[in-house]
Amino acid sequence: MTVKPRVLYWFRTDLRLHDSPGLKAALDLYPEVLYPIWTWDPQYVYNTRVGPNRWQFLIDCQNDLSTNITKLNSKSKLFVLREAPQTVLPKLFKAWRITHLVFEKDTDAYARDRDHEVTNLAKKAGITIICRQGRNLYDPDELVDINGGPTMTIAQVQSAAKKLPAVPRPLPAPLSLPDPGDTSFEIDHSLPEPLLDRNAGYRNSKDSSYMSIAGPNGDFAVPTLKELGITPATTPHRGGESIALKNLADLISDPNYIATFSKPESAPTAFSPQSTTLLSPHLHFGSLSIRKFYWDTEDTIVSFSKRHKGKATVPPTNLTGQLLFRDMYFGAQASLGHKFGRMLDNPKCRFIPWHLPSIYDDKTAYPTKYSIDSVEADIWFKRWQSGTTGFPWIDGLMRQLRTEGWIHHLGRHAVACFLTRGGCYIDWERGAEVFEMWLLDHEVACNAGNWQWLSATAFFSQYFRIYSPITFPAKWDKNGDFVRKYVPELGKYPAKYIYEPWKAPIADQKSWGCVIKGDGLDSDVNGLDIKVYPKPMFDFSERRKICLDAMKKAYSVHIFGDNPEVKDGSWQELFDNEGEGVTKGPVGPGAAVHGSAVGSFTGEITGGDATSISELRPPEDLKLTAGRKRVGGQMKLDGMIQKKRRL
DNA sequence: GTCCCGTTGCAGCC
DNA sequence: GGCTGCAACGGGAC
The missing domain is CATH 3.40.50.620 (HUPs)
Known part of the structure; x- marks a missing residue:
């Protein structure tokens, strides 16, 4: 039987x-x-x-x-x-x-x-x-086998895909399910090891009910945020298969949008509605099948092409091309494993002596903390994270990310380029950690891959193409509607000054209800009903030049995460920093510390509470690691006095 | 060795 | 809106 x-x-x-x-x-x-x-x-x-x-x-x-x-x-x-x-x-x-x-x-x-x-x-x-x-469209392991290694270009993916079976058509949902059996059970509950609680910043209570295997009522119910002790969500984007399928159907009902989609030409400044599909969180959680997305799109494109010859866009810029990039990053991770998510040991990731480099755990080689080689860079990092850099385009994006959990792909380019090779010269791993915390659609492979792309450490090497926080958004949004929405204190500024408000005359600033002042910690002006928006944290064109020179140097040194020099610290000898040492911070790339040695301070990524746009907190809220205190016109940093830089 | 291309730069010019 | 120069990278095809 x-x-x-x-x-x-x-x-x-x-x-x-x-x-x-x-x-x-x-x-x-x-x-x-x-x-x-x-x-x-x-x-x-x-x-x-x-x-x-x-x-x-x-x-x-x-x-x-x-x-x-x-x-x-x-x-x-x-x-x-x-x-x-x-x-x-x-x-x-x-x-x-x-x-x-x-x-x-x-x-x-x-x-x-x-x-x-x-x-x-x-x-x-x-x-x-x-x-x-x-x-995935293609089994990542098969993709890697055919390609003979990690997939690092879209051409490799396309060529390997040709040799693999076609993407299967989506399967229908089942019409019925067998009964679940008897769900009663008598088993010992294994409590987890003492908890680190990386999300303490989001947790408003220590829950106990969570610690029961079948939930507080013993009914195996889905937990609530409250049960997890986590502050309420602020995002308008909601999950679930029902919503995913409806959103996809709505998009498919506009064949022109689907078939002529071109990612580089979609506006990163568009909101309500955004210019891309916003289906990525559903792909991440699997509430939408990638094959369903692929075939609904592909069928629409084929049918559109028959009616409008030559008008449809093609991979990699079109919609199906976006899915190929996803598979490319999955292929890279499938091949490289844990080391794809970091620089250390990663043979494809270029070593660059960024500010705030990771301190890797000796046993696991995972970054657990970072070294604060430059106090000023740490302040830049916190201001970037909190959306108080003084560059409205960057701040708008970071505030959208923090409160809504999603920003347009080109917006991600803008903030990532700004944090790394095109502004702050800060380690891409710091940025990736913030994205990991805040993005609804965070996918380990895509996040690590895109950060390596934007920092020009892997996938992409034309580091001299730097996004301007002023002219780039203006190309899409002359009036600055995006900034007005996400940086409402600048709402009354005319288009002329919306991306560089610090250039407006003081009297005008006052008449528009917001003065450009300070470093993001100021909240009001003499108790009057005038808002404050920070001065830009540095001169962008100056930083752009410094980063370009530093990148040129790093490219000439040409070492990668698996080079022995990276591990043993002898990389420092390969970089002639001409006096730009560990503690000189303010300008130029710091001589970063990797591996065993540690700088003056260490930092850790922490979550700030995600609140509504109007209640966003200054960077202090994100717990400046070095313990910053105001002392007159200077910043006191754990005993060090750092002269405040003025533009 | 040379040439061409790479999903998404910018500024200046016409 | 399209072109070029900028100062210039790496990989693959030939």
Whole structure:
């Protein structure tokens, strides 16, 4: 007599019912019972840099999926387990007499480690594992095999794709699901190791209910932000398969938009509506299938092309091309693993002696802190993060990112170029950490890849192409509507001064209700009803020149993350910094410290509370690491007096 | 070795 | 809106 399969379907990055190759494989087993589960690991919840907006988006996705599962089977729903998969799954195998564990392939470096461990545990328990690829157009591992290494150009992806099977058509959502079995169980709850709580800045209470495996009511319900003790989300963008499919359908109903889309020509200043699809968060959480996106788009393009010969755009600038870039970054990560997410050991990432370099953990080689080689650079970094650089375009973008969790791709270019090779000369890993915390659509591979691209450390090398925070936005938005929306204190400024308000005469500034003054810490002027917007934190053209020279030098040295000089510190001898030392900070690239040695101070990325635009806090709120205090006209920094720079 | 190209720069000129 | 010079990179095709 054959035993009917009892299946655990483990949802991870596929929070949907449509086009789920994994779910189809599970149903094809004709199981006796099927438990749709999600494991929510407290260790991950506390230790991963994630702001309230992304948690909320995930919770939206889970709630929507749970509702949709119940529609297929009134006894079923998404069973959320609040324990690490590595510990809870073996217990479930036993308690629920499971025969099969089914999940979707995940090539993220950390996910591979986790899945490897889970697979071994399942094997030990005699469980059959079924794993299907549904996260990318092409299986990243196959892409890498065909390419013969990490995919570093879009041409490599396109050429490898030609040799791979066509992208499969999306699968329909199932019409019914088998019953879940008896969900009662008696197992010991494994509490996580002492928690680091990287998101303490977002947490307004220490929850205890969270620490129960099946939730406070024992019903495996999706947790709420309140249960997680996290401040409410501020983003208007909401998650879930239902919303994703509706948004996609709305876009597809405009074939002209779909077929003539060209990313470089889409305005980064557009909001309400934005100029791109804003479907990336759904691709990240899997509430939208990439194959559904691809084929709905491709079919629309083909049909449009028949009617309008030569008018449709093509990859890589068109919509399907955007998906190829996603696969390119996944391919790079699939090949390079953990080291793709950082400079150290990364053979493709150029070494550049940025300010605020990472201090890598000796054991894991992960950056845990950063070295404050230049106090001024740390202040620039915090001002960048908080949207108080004094450059309205940069600040508007960072405030949009912080409150809404999404900014246009070219906006990301602008702020990333500004932080790294085109302004502050700060380590791209600092920027990537902030994006990781705040972006709804944060994808490890795409984030690390794009930051390396923009910092011209990998993928891209024309470092002399620098985005101006003044002329670039003006090209799209002469009137500065974007700035008026996200930097409302400048709302009354005329278009002439909207991107460089410091050039306006003081009397005019006053009459427009906002004076350009200080460094972002000032909140009012003599208690009058006049707002304050900071002076630019540096002379952009001066910094541009300094960065260009420094990049030229770094390119001539030509060493990468896996060069021994990077690890042993002897890279310093290769860089002739002509006196621009560790503590000279204010101008020029600092002689950064990597590996063992540590600068005068160390910093850590912390979350600020995401509030509405009008309530955004100054950079102090983001906990200036070096403990900045106002002392007269000077900044006191843990005993060091740093003369304030004036333009 | 040379040439051409690379999803998304800028300023000045016409 | 399109062109060129800027000072100039790396990889691949030939």
